[in-house]
Amino acid sequence: MVRTVITFGTFDVFHVGHLRIIERAASYGDRLVVGVSADALNRVKKNREPVFTEGERLAIVGALKAVDEVFVEESLELKRHYIEKYSADVLVMGDDWAGRFDELTDICEVVYLPRTPAISTTALIEKISNG
């Protein structure tokens, strides 16, 4: 039996914290599916335009060795639907979301992994714009 892992994120201005969570997520199974937030979802969630478009973010995440399949995550409320659609056995999320998806434990395992310290898209945008 193939064990499928699913994870979600915006993955804007792709950095090593993103890479590490994707690689750790992949280690929980045989196949990793990643939901990449739509531009519209990102506007609602973070109140800003992503630096890279959803097409670009999908291409970057989809090219990673650890990733088998990518799709556009249209809404935060559709996790159950995506887990069923991709037959995921495990949902992996960063611990900034700890506890938020526990209601899904009736259909899959839910794992929260610690974030990589001291790096974020927001900090990178600030660093780049301040020169």
Ligand code: C2G
């Ligand atoms: N991450 C991490 N370490 C960092 C930064 C991010 O481990 N230093 C993880 C986050 O915890 C998340 C993933 O990388 O699991 C993607 O991060 P974001 O792009 O910030 O994702 P977010 O906007 O939180 O989207 O449905 C849930 C959302 O789509 C998650």
